[in-house]
Amino acid sequence: MMTLEIARVAGQGDGVADTPQGPVFAPLTLPGEAVRGEVTDGRMEAVEVLRASPDRIAPVSPHYGDCGGCSLQHWAAGPYLDWKRAQVISALARERIETEVEATVAVPAGTRRRLALHARRLEDGRVVLGFKARKSWRVVEVTVCPVADPRLVAAFPALARVAAAFLEHPKSAPTLHVTWTLDGLDVDVTGVERRSGGLSADRRMQAIRIAREAGLARLSLAGEPLMMERQPRVQFGPALVPLPAGGFLQAVPEAEAAMTSRAVAAVKGAKKVADLFCGAGTFSFPLATVASVVAADASVAGIAALKAGIVSTRGLKPIAAEARDLFRRPLTPHDLKGCEAIVFDPPRAGAIEQTAQIAGTKAAVVVGVSCNPQTFARDARVLIDTGFRLETVTPVDQFLWSAHVELVGIFRR
Structure with a gap:
């Protein structure tokens, strides 16, 4: 057993104690805490908090500590949000970037509209839904989730019945990607064993029947619709857009609003804007309230949904949408001719290939949206080295x- 003092919280959310042998990571701990536990390969397990931080608060989930979904639920809001801001500052510093980093925009509990729920059958035959345990493949059955929209939580029992139909093969490990839309629940299932022939016709019919009984708007298998009672729609700015089966959507509406409002404010005055990695139009439609838009994304289904939203929405500036892999074929300065501003919102891998093309454009403003501060900082360095200034960053x-x-x-040129 070792007794250590936690110096800081690392990037993955674990507390860190500095020792002569190197750092020791202790999950669910806070700076200034004295902790005790067994240490193996630089990691403390079965952590006992001997002296708690004044910033420690009571977790609100009964699954806290076992469920791997929330690693920082025990931290008071102020220092927790400051830590997130510090993570952004640290990522920028590694690329030698200094700029104004604003206070972290908080979102309320109970607002997440998307969940990925893992389904497993227990030895007693019962099917449970949940999240992976911390540092484990084991699934923790979840009955409540303070992060999620209560309408999703209320559907857990029905979703477990739906999941049972997809556990036909012993190697299947279904994940239900559940989204609350304007038309009810949209569920896309992945992780079903395919080498054995996939889901049988009988199980497909069972899944469809249960989904209808549960009132789902749509049920799909790896993006292939099995049943659709109502077309799931989402609202982007003034547009109602049909969500593609298995399509990308920002997890929290309040977070989406914070990001889109900043993007629209930044490009005001531009007559033509590019929206790169546009998905189904999260940013395209709000941007089209102030400028014409050139939109591009690799998802054919996402672009089709965006075009459907264009047709059904009045009062927008023109939007030209193209399905294009921006990693393999980034838009060139020629493709972006006339664009006075550019917005990009890439996957976690970032947009290094596309970012390299932006310097040759006439765009005076660039808005980068990212879920990965490290790849954002890397891409930001490319823009800064070619004449842009990173004006502000908002976590x-x-x-x-x-x-x-x-x-x-x-960014401004």
């Missing part, structure tokens, strides 16, 4: 009580 706490942080950065 957004979209993934409440986790170590993840979103951000919006405003």
